Every structure is written in C-alpha cells, then in structure tokens.
Amino acid sequence: MLLWVLLLILGLLSRQAAIAKKSVVEPRPSWTPILEGEAVTLICHGVGPLKEERAWWYKNQQLRGILSTIIQTNHPGEYRCQTQGSTLSDPVNLVFSSELFSPPELKTTTSEPIEGTPVNLSCETQLSPQRLDTKLYFSFTRDGMVITSSGKNSHVLQIPTIQTKDSGSYRCEAKAVTQNILKQSNYVKISVKIPVSQPFFNLSAFRAQASVGDVVEFHCKVLRGSFPIQYQFYHENTILENKIALSGDAVSFNLTMTVGHSGNYFCKANNSFSYQLSKNLTLSxxxxxxxxxxxxxxxxxxxxxxxxxxxxxxxxxxxxxxRKSGRSSTPNPYRVSSISDLQEPVYSNPSSQKELMPIYGNVNPVAENVVYSEVTSKEYGKEANNTKKLPEIEDSPVIYAEVKQKHQPRDSKKTNAADRRQDVAEN
Structure with missing residues (x-):
C-alpha cells in the first residue's frame, strides 16, 4: 500500500516537471496589430537563464534556426520557440498594419454648392487606440494643386464664399510626421452651381406694334447660369410656351397675333435652384x-x-x-338798290346828310366763274346840322350781296383799263 502511494507521488511530480519545462514566447509590445515598419521583440522563456540559453525558433511551423532567446522581427506570422530542457511553446501571431491611423475620408457639406455660399470640407480619420497622442498634419488638394487650409493640424477646410473657380476634384492627406506615414483620402467632386442672371427678352415686332395675323418671334436668354435652364414665356400672367436650354443659346418661339394678344409680355429663366424674370414689353x-x-x-x-x-x-x-321781310314795307334807308349805284347812295331821310362809303369785296369764291360780293356801309365825314340820328341796324352789317358771273377778259390790258375807269367813276 505504501509503495503505491510513492509511485503516485512520483508520477505527479514528473508531470509537473514536464509542464514547467514548456517554453513561452513573449512579444513586446504586447498589442496587435503592430504598425508597419516597427520591430517586435520576441522573448523565449525556458528553464534556464535567458542570456545563457539558446532557443530553437519556428515561423509558420518552419525552423528558422537556433538563435538567442531574445530576437527582433518586423514580419508578420506565427512564431514558436523551445529551449534546452523544455518543450515547444504555444504559437504567437504577429499582425502588422498601417493602423497608426485609418485612411482618411473626405467629407463635404454639399457637393453642389450655390455660388456665393459657404462650404466646409473635413478630412476624417481615427488614430490607433495605443497611439492617441500621435500628431497628424492635414492638407487639401484640388485637381492636384495644394490648397492652403486654416491650419496644418486642422482637419477642416473652410471656404466662406465658394466661386465658380472652386469647382473641381478635392482630396485630403493625413501625415504622421514622426513615423513618416502619409495617407490620402478618396476624391470628392464639387460642382459649383451658378444662379441665373436676369434674362434678356425681345421680340421681332416693329416698334412693339403688330397687326392681326402677323407672326411675332419672341426671344429669351441669360448670360450666366448653370444648365439646364427652363424658359417660360408669359402674356400677362398666362404661360404661352415652355422651353429647355442645355447650352448657352437663346430660346425662341413664334406666335400668330390676334386682337386678344395685345398687352404685356415677359419671360422667366429657372435652373431648379434660382429664377429671374425679364422686363416687361408691351405689344399693341x-x-x-x-x-x-x-x-x-x-x-x-x-x-x-x-x-x-x-x-x-x-x-x-x-x-x-x-323776319326782315315781315317788317315795314318802307324801304330801308340804308339799303342800296344795286351795285352799280353804290357810288351814289340814296337815303330816305336827306336831312341826316350822312354819306355811306361802300365797301365790297369777293368773299371766298367757290366756283371758277362765280364771285360772291359783299357790300357794307361805313360812315365818314361830320354830321350835318340836322341832329337826327340814323336808325341802328339790328342785323348783320351786310347791306347788299349779289352773285354775279365772273367773265374772263380776252385782253388783260383792256380789262385792266376798264377796271380803272370804273373805279374812277365809282369814286
């Protein structure tokens, strides 16, 4: 019975000795993954002093050689070791990576900003949890050209008022200066949208006037604006036509005029994020x-x-x-009997002793050979001793009018002489 107890104790001691003789691989640093370019120290722990012992090293189950119990490597793989008097160690996997920080990702508030608005671009990356104190420098490029950022260590690029020239392909870079590690982001294309300017509107009508049945051509065009642009033609507040322009050419359409087409016309330019109205044109x-x-x-x-x-x-x-004919039949003392007697006016009351000077002349001849003559009287000289006043003429100053045939004289000289003799006789 005592013998069996001794044998059991010896078996346990030998098993513990075997377990204690198993080698152990210790990596320094102990975390994974390990940055590319960094060396890892591997220590093989056995039964004897480290400096005095030598160890068999295995990589991916292949013997690398008999080396010191302390080695360095910068290659990934499965490592094992074994010292003299101990058994083979458990494997240790070395993983190398560039994850000092993750590859940056470029983000923007909008990829299609409107001209004149602010835009921010940010270069997003993450440091390794074991290297949170690493300093990273950021830079931004547009179409391969470096853009000055607000700070070398700032991961944000601010553009207060973006312009058309700022359109292009953007990229950012993150660099760890101490480790000399540089990583670039993806490309982000930014297209700056241009609001439409006020359109120019005109029509082919001459001086803004047309007649019923005329065909009038209307034109509308903007000088600035991102395409496509939608054009709309209005008569008062009614849309007459819609047009889409994919380039900078003006758009137009024809309209046959009716009476109802008189009024104000204008056009509207719209590129989905901005619009402008033209000036009004009045067409009669x-x-x-x-x-x-x-x-x-x-x-x-x-x-x-x-x-x-x-x-x-x-x-x-x-x-x-x-009315005159209904008055007294007594002849008017101032009425002249005939034109031929005008040079010797006769009055029914000779005591007044007032002369009437005949005045007559042609009044607007209408026919070629007909002369309208008007005869009036005019007082001249002083009154006689007889103080009796002449009766007033109630009606028109016209005393006598006669229509006479105008004769064309054959000999103008004879006619003129006769006229002069007649004038002398009348005076």
Missing amino acids: ISDPIRSQTNTNIMEITVALIIIFNLTIVVLVVYFKLL
Missing part, C-alpha cells in the same frame, strides 16, 4: 379691317355734323330774312 395689336371701318364711321360722322351745322346756319339765315 391693330386690326386693319376694324380700323378702316372705324375710319369710315368717323368720316361719315364728321360729314353728318358738317351737314347738320350747315343746315342750322341756313335755317338761321332763312329765319332772319323772313
């Missing part, structure tokens, strides 16, 4: 048939008014003559 549409009809009506109206006025005048003259 005339109807030749209606205009001619109106002209004819006006002419007839004027003629009727003239006839009416002439009728009124004739009636007034007629009633005046009728």
Whole structure:
C-alpha cells in the first residue's frame, strides 16, 4: 500500500516537471496589430537563464534556426520557440498594419454648392487606440494643386464664399510626421452651381406694334447660369410656351397675333435652384379691317355734323330774312338798290346828310366763274346840322350781296383799263 502511494507521488511530480519545462514566447509590445515598419521583440522563456540559453525558433511551423532567446522581427506570422530542457511553446501571431491611423475620408457639406455660399470640407480619420497622442498634419488638394487650409493640424477646410473657380476634384492627406506615414483620402467632386442672371427678352415686332395675323418671334436668354435652364414665356400672367436650354443659346418661339394678344409680355429663366424674370414689353395689336371701318364711321360722322351745322346756319339765315321781310314795307334807308349805284347812295331821310362809303369785296369764291360780293356801309365825314340820328341796324352789317358771273377778259390790258375807269367813276 505504501509503495503505491510513492509511485503516485512520483508520477505527479514528473508531470509537473514536464509542464514547467514548456517554453513561452513573449512579444513586446504586447498589442496587435503592430504598425508597419516597427520591430517586435520576441522573448523565449525556458528553464534556464535567458542570456545563457539558446532557443530553437519556428515561423509558420518552419525552423528558422537556433538563435538567442531574445530576437527582433518586423514580419508578420506565427512564431514558436523551445529551449534546452523544455518543450515547444504555444504559437504567437504577429499582425502588422498601417493602423497608426485609418485612411482618411473626405467629407463635404454639399457637393453642389450655390455660388456665393459657404462650404466646409473635413478630412476624417481615427488614430490607433495605443497611439492617441500621435500628431497628424492635414492638407487639401484640388485637381492636384495644394490648397492652403486654416491650419496644418486642422482637419477642416473652410471656404466662406465658394466661386465658380472652386469647382473641381478635392482630396485630403493625413501625415504622421514622426513615423513618416502619409495617407490620402478618396476624391470628392464639387460642382459649383451658378444662379441665373436676369434674362434678356425681345421680340421681332416693329416698334412693339403688330397687326392681326402677323407672326411675332419672341426671344429669351441669360448670360450666366448653370444648365439646364427652363424658359417660360408669359402674356400677362398666362404661360404661352415652355422651353429647355442645355447650352448657352437663346430660346425662341413664334406666335400668330390676334386682337386678344395685345398687352404685356415677359419671360422667366429657372435652373431648379434660382429664377429671374425679364422686363416687361408691351405689344399693341391693330386690326386693319376694324380700323378702316372705324375710319369710315368717323368720316361719315364728321360729314353728318358738317351737314347738320350747315343746315342750322341756313335755317338761321332763312329765319332772319323772313323776319326782315315781315317788317315795314318802307324801304330801308340804308339799303342800296344795286351795285352799280353804290357810288351814289340814296337815303330816305336827306336831312341826316350822312354819306355811306361802300365797301365790297369777293368773299371766298367757290366756283371758277362765280364771285360772291359783299357790300357794307361805313360812315365818314361830320354830321350835318340836322341832329337826327340814323336808325341802328339790328342785323348783320351786310347791306347788299349779289352773285354775279365772273367773265374772263380776252385782253388783260383792256380789262385792266376798264377796271380803272370804273373805279374812277365809282369814286
């Protein structure tokens, strides 16, 4: 019985000795992954002093050689070791990576900003948890050209008012200066959108006037603005036509005029994020048939008014003559009997001794051979001793009028001489 107890104790001691003789691989640093370019120290712990012992090193189950119990490597793989008097160690996997920091990602507030608005670009990356104190420098490029950022260690690029020239492909870089590690981000394309300017609007009508049936061409164009641009043509507040422009050419459309097309016209330019209205143009549409009809009506109206006025005048003259004829049959002392006797006026009351000087002349001859003569009287000289006043003429100063035939003399010299003799005789 005692023998069996001794044997059991010896077996346990031998098993513990075997376990204690198993080698152990210790990596320094102990974390993984390890940055590329950095060396890792591997220590093989056995049963004897480290400096005095030598160890068998295995990589990926292949013997690398009999080396010191302390080695350095910068290659990934599975490492084992074994010292004299100990068994083979458990494997240790070495993983190398560039994860001092992750590859940066470029982000932007918008990839299609409107001209004049602010835009921010940020270079996003993450440091390794074991290297949070690493200093990173950031830079930004556009189409391969370096853009000055707000700070070398700032991961944000601010553009207060972006312009058309700022369009392009952007990229950022993150660099760890002490480790000399440089990483670049993805490309981000930024296209700056340009708001439309006020469109120019014109039409082919001459002096903004057209007639019914005319075909008028309308034009609309902007000088600045991102395409595509939608153009709309308006008559007052009604849309007449829609057009889409993919380039900088002006758009146009034709319209056949009717009377109802008189009024204000304008166009609108829209590129989905901005729009502008043109100035108004007024177009007057005339109807030749209606205009001619109106002209004819006006002419007839004027003629009727003239006839009416002439009728009124004739009636007034007629009633005046009728009124005169109804008075005393005694001849008017101031009425001259005939044109031939005008040089010797006769008065019914000779005591007044006032002479009347005949004045007559042609009044607006109408026909070629007809002369309208008007004879009036005019006082001259001083009154006689007889103080009796002449009766007032109630009506017109016209005393006598006669229509006579105007004869064309054959000999102008003879006619002129006869006229002079007649004038002398009358005076």
